[in-house]
Amino acid sequence: MPGKTVSLFIQCLVDTMFPETGEAMISVFDRLGVAYDYPPGQTCCGQPAFNSGYSRDAAAAAKHFIDIFEAAAVIVCPSGSCVHMVRHHYPELFADDPAMHSRALAIGAKTFEFTQYLVDELAIHDVGAQFPGTVTYHDSCHLNRGLGIADQPRTLLKNVRGLELIEMRDSDTCCGFGGTFSVNYPEISVAMVDEKVDNILATGAGTVTGCDISCLMNILGRLRRRGEDVQVLHIAQILAGDKGEKR
Amino acid sequence: MSKKPQSQYCMDAKKSMDSPRLQASLHSLQNRFGKGAMALWAEMDDQDMRRRVKKSRMKNLEYLDILLAELAKNVRTRGGHVHFAETAQDAIDYTLDVARKNEVKRVVKGKSMLSMEIAIDPALQEAGIEVVETDLGEYIIQLAGDKPSHIIAPCIHMDRSRIGELFAEKLGIDYTDDPPSLTAAARKALREKLLSADMGLTGCNLACAATGHISLVSNEGNIRMSTTMPPVHVALMGMERIVATLDEHRETVQLLTRGAALQKLSTYVSFVGGPSSDDDPDGSKEFHLVIIDNGRSKILADPEFREVLACIRCGACLNICPVYGRIGGHAYNSPYCGPIGAVVTPLLDGINKHADLCKGETLCGACKDICPVQIDLPRMLAALRQKLAYGSDRWNTRQHNPLEVYAFTLWRLIVCWSPLYRTGLKIARLCQRPFVEKNRMIKRMAGVASGWTDGRDLPPIAKKTFDEIWQEKHATPLPKLPVATKEDNNA
Numbered sequence: 001m002p003g004k005t006v007s008l009f010i011q012c013l014v015d016t017m018f019p020e021t022g023e024a025m026i027s028v029f030d031r032l033g034v035a036y037d038y039p040p041g042q043t044c045c046g047q048p049a050f051n052s053g054y055s056r057d058a059a060a061a062a063k064h065f066i067d068i069f070e071a072a073a074v075i076v077c078p079s080g081s082c083v084h085m086v087r088h089h090y091p092e093l094f095a096d097d098p099a100m101h102s103r104a105l106a107i108g109a110k111t112f113e114f115t116q117y118l119v120d121e122l123a124i125h126d127v128g129a130q131f132p133g134t135v136t137y138h139d140s141c142h143l144n145r146g147l148g149i150a151d152q153p154r155t156l157l158k159n160v161r162g163l164e165l166i167e168m169r170d171s172d173t174c175c176g177f178g179g180t181f182s183v184n185y186p187e188i189s190v191a192m193v194d195e196k197v198d199n200i201l202a203t204g205a206g207t208v209t210g211c212d213i214s215c216l217m218n219i220l221g222r223l224r225r226r227g228e229d230v231q232v233l234h235i236a237q238i239l240a241g242d243k244g245e246k247r
Numbered sequence: 248m249s250k251k252p253q254s255q256y257c258m259d260a261k262k263s264m265d266s267p268r269l270q271a272s273l274h275s276l277q278n279r280f281g282k283g284a285m286a287l288w289a290e291m292d293d294q295d296m297r298r299r300v301k302k303s304r305m306k307n308l309e310y311l312d313i314l315l316a317e318l319a320k321n322v323r324t325r326g327g328h329v330h331f332a333e334t335a336q337d338a339i340d341y342t343l344d345v346a347r348k349n350e351v352k353r354v355v356k357g358k359s360m361l362s363m364e365i366a367i368d369p370a371l372q373e374a375g376i377e378v379v380e381t382d383l384g385e386y387i388i389q390l391a392g393d394k395p396s397h398i399i400a401p402c403i404h405m406d407r408s409r410i411g412e413l414f415a416e417k418l419g420i421d422y423t424d425d426p427p428s429l430t431a432a433a434r435k436a437l438r439e440k441l442l443s444a445d446m447g448l449t450g451c452n453l454a455c456a457a458t459g460h461i462s463l464v465s466n467e468g469n470i471r472m473s474t475t476m477p478p479v480h481v482a483l484m485g486m487e488r489i490v491a492t493l494d495e496h497r498e499t500v501q502l503l504t505r506g507a508a509l510q511k512l513s514t515y516v517s518f519v520g521g522p523s524s525d526d527d528p529d530g531s532k533e534f535h536l537v538i539i540d541n542g543r544s545k546i547l548a549d550p551e552f553r554e555v556l557a558c559i560r561c562g563a564c565l566n567i568c569p570v571y572g573r574i575g576g577h578a579y580n581s582p583y584c585g586p587i588g589a590v591v592t593p594l595l596d597g598i599n600k601h602a603d604l605c606k607g608e609t610l611c612g613a614c615k616d617i618c619p620v621q622i623d624l625p626r627m628l629a630a631l632r633q634k635l636a637y638g639s640d641r642w643n644t645r646q647h648n649p650l651e652v653y654a655f656t657l658w659r660l661i662v663c664w665s666p667l668y669r670t671g672l673k674i675a676r677l678c679q680r681p682f683v684e685k686n687r688m689i690k691r692m693a694g695v696a697s698g699w700t701d702g703r704d705l706p707p708i709a710k711k712t713f714d715e716i717w718q719e720k721h722a723t724p725l726p727k728l729p730v731a732t733k734e735d736n737n738a
Contacts, residue, residue: 010713016672017706019713038717043662049655051610053632057659064663141611174569178609183698185257185607190702191264191573192609221703224688 003122006036007072009086009111011079012044013213014234021213024240025078025114028127031240032118036076039068047085050093051179059093063100066090066107074121075111078236080143080212083113088146113143114236115211119152126159129241134164136205137235138196138219139172140212153211153235160238166203170195177218193222200230207231209238256603259578269404273572276403281566283509284617300502301620303495304557308547314456314489315538321459325521327534331486335365338539342367342448342481343374345535349479351376351445355437357463357470358382359450360398360560361483363582364595365541367448378448379440381469383433390417396576396584398562399507404575437469447473447531451484452503453559454536455496460520461536462496464504464513471517480531482519484538487547487556499559502619506561542595549641551630555590557620562587564614564624570607579604586614590627598634598644605631669714676708683707 006029014021029036046061065086069075077083087108094100118124135157143149150172157165176182176192196219200208208223210216213234220232253261263269288297307314319329332338346354354376356362368378380389384401388394391413395401402410411424420432449470451461461482463470474480490496504510523530546552565571565585576584581592581601589608593601610625618624633639635647636655646652661668682689688704691697699705711719 015713016708019709019711019716022713023716038721040714041665043665043668046662049658051629051632052606052651052655053629053634053636054652054655054659055629055633056637057655060659061662141609141613145612145616174609174611174613176569176609178611181607181609183695185260186698186701187257187261187264188570188573188607189609192569193703217706218703221688221699221705224686224704225690225702 003034004073006034006074006076006117007069008036008038009045009069009075009077009082010038010042011077011082011213013217014078017217018213018234021078021234021236024234024236025076027240028118028129028236031128032122032124034122039072041068045082045085046093047081047089048179050085050089051181055093058089062086062090062093062104066100066103069107069111070103072110074117075107076114076117077111078114078211078213078234080113080140080147080149081214083111083116084142084146086111113147113149113211115152115156116147116149119155125155127156127239129239130161131238131241132162133207134166134203134205135207135209135238136166136168136200136203137171138168138175138200138208138210138215140210140215141172141174143211144172149211153209156235156239157209163238166205168199168203168205168208170199175215175218177215179214182218189218190222193218197222197226197228201228205230207233207238209233209235211235254603255580256578256607259580260574260607263404263575263578264573266404268406269575270573272403272406273575276397276400277566277572280509280563281617284506284563284566284619287505287509288617288619296498297502297619297621300495300498301557301622303490303499304559304620305554307489307491307495308487308553308556310491311486311489311547314491315486317456318454318459318489319536319538321456322521322534322536325459326524327459327521327536329536329538332537332539332541335367335539335541338365338483338537338541339367339370341535341537342483343370345479345481345533346371346374346376346446349445349533351479353377353379353440353444354446354448355441355444355473355477356380356382356385357447357449357465357473358385358401359448359483360582361450361485361539362448363395365483365539367483379437379444381437381441381467381473382465383430383467383469386433386437387413390414394577395582397565398560398583398585398587399565400562404577441469441472441476444473444477446479446481447475447477448481448483449473451482451488451536453496453499454484454489455491455493456489457492458520460518462500463517463519464500464507464515465517466508466510466514468515471515474517474519475530478531479533479535480519480522481535481537484536486538486540486543488559503559503561506559506563506617506619546594552590552594552627554622555587555594555624555627557622558587558591559620560587561619563617563619567613567617568608569611569613570609586624586628587622590624590631593631594642598631598639598642599647602635602647605635672708672712676710679707 010022046058050058090104094104175196176189182189322329330341371378380386387402396404407424415422452464454461504513522534568586571585579588581588583591589604612625614624634644638646692700
């Protein structure tokens with residue numbers, strides 16, 4: 001497939017705890033013939049600091065990110081919240097620095113979430129994947145409310161052979177992760193993810209998926225603690241046809 | 248990020264989460280009104296209305312001094328009194344003075360959050376004046392000696408059996424949990440109070456500068472009676488609650504009632520612009536409008552937070568917030584709860600004092616989506632957290648958690664220098680070994696991290712990170728993009 005070379009922006013949680021999600025994204029690109037590279041030196045987009053109020057520390061991480069990715073033609077990330085951070089909060093962080101502000105805007109304009117890039121930029125609705133089973137989809141907040149991405153992942157899922165999509169109740173209600181919120185206010189956070197887990201279980205689906213590993217990690221953690229064995233997969237893993245949960 | 252002893256916020260939140268009755272009430276409230284409002288916005292013919300009203304709200308804040316002067320002039324021309332109160336105490340003193348001059352023994356109140364904010368009820372009671380709430384929900388709260396837990400539905404935390412017991416005890420009726428019977432009992436008791444009150448005390452939903460009126464929305468008719476039956480009416484108005492023209496008023500009030508109760512318009516909209524006169528005999532003999540600042544000027548002066556003054560207090564954000572939906576209103580320890588309370592309470596009453604309100608949300612953005620005037624509350628929550636992170640002279644705020652400051656300084660060093668980041672990961676992977684269980688999950692951790700593992704499993708750091716896998720598979724590196732130099736990383 002002709003087109004720009006995609007620079008992979010591998011969210012820190014994907015890199016460290018869920019590398020199979022990054023590998024799955026690559027295999028989807030391989031199948032589609034999309035060229036990609038992996039700019040070395042990437043770490044974290046700065047979101048944890050930003051959401052905790054440490055905007056100066058977040059700005060340092062943002063500058064690191066911009067330095068690393070500035071030469072990329074297009075940047076694709078398997079995480080809505082990280083893209084939301086880059087696209088919407090980076091310019092805010094440099095509101096008083098015109099040079100950095102315009103660099104931030106330029107980076108934001110070419111940074112895309114994985115499913116958004118496939119559907120909106122490459123006009124691909126069917127990645128040729130196969131996944132036998134029932135799947136329910138969680139709308140992550142920054143993905144859905146921040147970037148307006150809700151139809152793109154569903155379009156891709158509906159075109160996966162053998163996959164039956166069962167919508168859960170309140171799929172767009174927050175799972176309760178919220179970064180440091182989840183450890184600072186664990187009881188509230190767990191009460192929220194419990195409701196999410198109840199809604200997932202009520203669908204009877206064998207797999208829950210989404211576009212943000214942080215929410216999925218929260219859901220996975222609570223499911224396992226409750227002794228539930230619903231499979232938790234990032235959407236890239238489903239689109240790669242990789243149905244084996246590695247943990 | 249350090250683990251602290253449980254705060255009042257956390258303890259109150261836990262109490263709410265442990266109450267199945269409250270959880271059921273909150274659930275049905277959010278199901279009906281939260282989803283209802285989102286559906287209304289989606290279906291509204293005039294899709295530009297919310298943006299338009301927001302724009303007019305922000306414009307009116309820009310010209311607030313001129314609009315308030317115009318409002319005051321028009322009210323005074325009609326024979327009303329206008330008092331500008333800089334502080335809560337100013338407003339209380341003025342109202343007490345009016346009460347004294349009119350020998351007021353009994354005050355009937357229309358529902359007013361501002362009256363709670365300035366704590367005027369205890370001041371009136373101390374002066375020997377009986378204060379009676381006439382909004383049904385607020386009346387129930389008052390009888391129970393409780394506090395409201397929702398801006399619009401103050402007794403959402405009580406169910407009808409509890410209210411039945413309360414009425415049996417306080418109003419001397421036979422126990423019933425039949426809502427119409429309970430309403431009738433309240434109506435009978437309240438009628439007597441309304442007919443014999445010396446003063447009506449209300450809030451002000453909106454004021455129109457061009458005509459010099461305030462307007463009050465209600466569904467029970469209690470506001471109309473409170474403003475017209477007693478000889479004196481005192482209206483408490485937050486200084487930001489102003490529109491320039493009747494056209495703006497029409498649109499703003501429609502968004503207010505839709506956001507609050509899914510109504511195109513409330514059953515009653517009462518306009519009050521002064522005392523009764525010979526050619527307009529309805530209404531009180533005296534009308535006093537108390538325009539209250541109490542910290543609003545400070546918010547107005549800060550471009551970062553000015554937007555919160557565009558709020559029309561419909562309470563819609565409470566009806567969708569997943570945190571409010573779990574913890575209810577009491578945990579906020581403020582007249583203003585939910586997402587709007589989490590922003591406005593710290594600004595009015597101290598950011599350090601209400602640090603938990605600033606930090607106790609996921610920034611999911613649902614409040615912004617449902618807000619009739621599209622206020623970006625998550626943005627302001629993040630801004631409040633910045634004050635806590637670094638301290639702020641302007642807001643008289645000190646650094647909230649010095650340990651956290653060090654933690655993020657260290658974090659910054661690590662994420663800005665990838666060799667350190669990669670080495671740190673390798674060390675962490677070694678350290679986690681004893682904690683990883685057979686199912687490849689971590690079930691127990693100490694310190695801050697126990698916040699996660701008390702209720703959830705945690706996946707460990709992978710045997711190989713994506714970065715390591717990539718380095719192995721792509722031994723011949725692809726053409727590399729320019730990499731940051733070390734100097735760049737020290738920014």
